[in-house]
Amino acid sequence: MSRVLIADPLEEAGIEVLSREAEVDVRVGLSPEQLCEIIGQYDGLIVRSGTKVTRLVIESAHRLKVVGRAGIGVDNIDVEAATEKGIFVVNAPSAITMATAEHTFALLLSLLRKVPQAWWSVRSGEWRRTAFVGHQLRGKTIGIIGLGRIGSAVAQYARAFGMKVIATDPFITSDRARQLGIELKSLDDLLKESDVVTLHLPLTNETRHLLNERAFSLMKEGAFLINTARGGIVDEEALYRALTSGKLAGAALDVLEQEPPPAGSRSALLAQLENVIVTPHLGASAKEAQEEAALEVAQQVLAVLQGGFPSSAVNLPPIPGDRLEALRPFMDLGSRMGRVLSQLCYGEFQRVELTYQGQIAEETTDFLTRSFLKGFMEIRLPETVTYVNAPTLARHRGIRVLEEKSSRPTDYVSLVTATVHTSHEVRSLAGTVFQGVGPRLVRVDGYRVDVAPEGYAIFVEHIDRPGIIGRVGTLLGNNQINIAFMEVGRQEMGGRAVMVIVVDSPVPSSVLQDLKKAHEAILDARYVDFGRR
Numbered sequence: 001m002s003r004v005l006i007a008d009p010l011e012e013a014g015i016e017v018l019s020r021e022a023e024v025d026v027r028v029g030l031s032p033e034q035l036c037e038i039i040g041q042y043d044g045l046i047v048r049s050g051t052k053v054t055r056l057v058i059e060s061a062h063r064l065k066v067v068g069r070a071g072i073g074v075d076n077i078d079v080e081a082a083t084e085k086g087i088f089v090v091n092a093p094s095a096i097t098m099a100t101a102e103h104t105f106a107l108l109l110s111l112l113r114k115v116p117q118a119w120w121s122v123r124s125g126e127w128r129r130t131a132f133v134g135h136q137l138r139g140k141t142i143g144i145i146g147l148g149r150i151g152s153a154v155a156q157y158a159r160a161f162g163m164k165v166i167a168t169d170p171f172i173t174s175d176r177a178r179q180l181g182i183e184l185k186s187l188d189d190l191l192k193e194s195d196v197v198t199l200h201l202p203l204t205n206e207t208r209h210l211l212n213e214r215a216f217s218l219m220k221e222g223a224f225l226i227n228t229a230r231g232g233i234v235d236e237e238a239l240y241r242a243l244t245s246g247k248l249a250g251a252a253l254d255v256l257e258q259e260p261p262p263a264g265s266r267s268a269l270l271a272q273l274e275n276v277i278v279t280p281h282l283g284a285s286a287k288e289a290q291e292e293a294a295l296e297v298a299q300q301v302l303a304v305l306q307g308g309f310p311s312s313a314v315n316l317p318p319i320p321g322d323r324l325e326a327l328r329p330f331m332d333l334g335s336r337m338g339r340v341l342s343q344l345c346y347g348e349f350q351r352v353e354l355t356y357q358g359q360i361a362e363e364t365t366d367f368l369t370r371s372f373l374k375g376f377m378e379i380r381l382p383e384t385v386t387y388v389n390a391p392t393l394a395r396h397r398g399i400r401v402l403e404e405k406s407s408r409p410t411d412y413v414s415l416v417t418a419t420v421h422t423s424h425e426v427r428s429l430a431g432t433v434f435q436g437v438g439p440r441l442v443r444v445d446g447y448r449v450d451v452a453p454e455g456y457a458i459f460v461e462h463i464d465r466p467g468i469i470g471r472v473g474t475l476l477g478n479n480q481i482n483i484a485f486m487e488v489g490r491q492e493m494g495g496r497a498v499m500v501i502v503v504d505s506p507v508p509s510s511v512l513q514d515l516k517k518a519h520e521a522i523l524d525a526r527y528v529d530f531g532r533r
Contacts, residue, residue: 058078065305447498479508
């Protein structure tokens with residue numbers, strides 16, 4: 001049974017789901033040294049924002065297959081180190097979307113209508129209606145920086161309040177923006193035109209201090225800032241000056257550069273300003289959201305531990321669940337093809353070319369390429385090869401990987417062709433998936449065949465002459481190797497041909513050597529373990 005470590009508080013619903021399929025240890029508050037000391041005992045790790053999963057932790061994790069974050073942000077996880085080691089990093093993006101979007105609007109309404117200040121005034125025995133005149137949302141322009149799940153939900157709420165919505169996001173097309181009722185702008189134009197700017201993007205090297213002195217200088221006099229994303233996106237020194245100078249009318253911050261803010265820090269001083277609202281990172285802190293996040297991350301961690309695919313791995317390209325199911329047979333095919341070519345090819349690997357034709361060319365093929373590379377390298381390398389790190393391992397070894405989607409006609413509904421160039425030779429395989437039948441190899445080095453990639457096989461290159469099949473069958477029979485299936489591919493009578501012999505048991509190297517000498521027309525014979533019984 002797999003072992004999972006939960007290093008930060010997690011809702012009981014998630015723990016219960018994990019405990020049905022894995023051995024679960026809940027150890028909250030571990031020091032970095034303690035985490036490094038014990039992480040080698042676990043297959044899965046679940047954290048929230050408190051635990052830092054550093055490169056040192058990853059390097060100490062000898063069994064780890066997956067790190068789960070019960071939330072969206074993964075800036076406390078060294079994703080690059082995990083990717084290099086083939087470890088999935090999964091999160092729970094859908095669970096906290098609505099909670100964070102709702103909190104964004106709670107802050108926005110509170111800021112523009114001065115709700116906290118008015119409440120404190122009333123608690124102090126005052127009743128100063130004219131002191132807390134605010135602004136309505138209707139007719140205002142809201143600028144959304146980052147149109148992911150949360151940003152898109154905020155846009156929907158803003159439109160319901162009668163706001164004009166503009167946004168900037170390099171990964172959103174104009175067509176998608178129009179569907180959401182949003183006008184795309186450059187960052188500079190958004191800052192100049194917005195009455196309210198709200199942030200919904202991850203903290204990266206590129207986004208750190210994105211809102212800086214220059215950005216605030218572009219914003220409207222009297223504009224407002226909302227940040228429920230990450231504190232480091234805002235330069236707090238510059239924000240403090242913009243607020244105290246009157247350039248900005250106010251800010252509502254759920255996140256700070258330092259959490260909790262140390263006394264005397266800029267984060268702490270911001271929280272003391274009358275035109276600032278600060279909440280202690282509550283965006284996802286709704287009971288329903290926390291339960292959903294715990295369940296979502298638990299299910300994804302279990303999917304990985306049980307050999308499946310998570311729905312939202314941070315270090316894999318996103319793919320909808322229905323498409324994943326449709327692509328799964330082709331992923332299996334790609335893995336088998338990679339495994340076969342890895343065994344068939346002699347010499348140093350230099351280049352891999354993958355061509356997708358037919359209906360499969362209309363799909364997202366990154367997963368298929370990863371599947372091929374996983375099968376191609378996992379039987380050759382001492383380190384663990386997964387869908388996560390397969391492209392990285394190939395790149396580190398100087399293997400060029402080229403991917404092409406071709407419109408050339410094919411005899412099959414979908415066709416995948418893989419060609420491997422080594423220092424000694426060039427070998428190729430083509431395969432497809434037949435509905436209700438499964439993966440099939442349909443060409444070997446250009447010769448037509450029809451082979452299910454299961455069990456063990458011998459690939460015999462020869463000149464097409466009478467008597468070869470009999471010689472091969474007799475030799476294998478004398479060595480107690482039973483033939484399950486045999487297919488011969490040739491382009492012309494009496495020319496070069498390939499014989500694929502599927503057998504029931506492994507083939508010793510001595511038998512393979514004898515096979516090469518069994519007939520003068522046999523040019524070569526190579527053994528392959530398909531890896532599937």
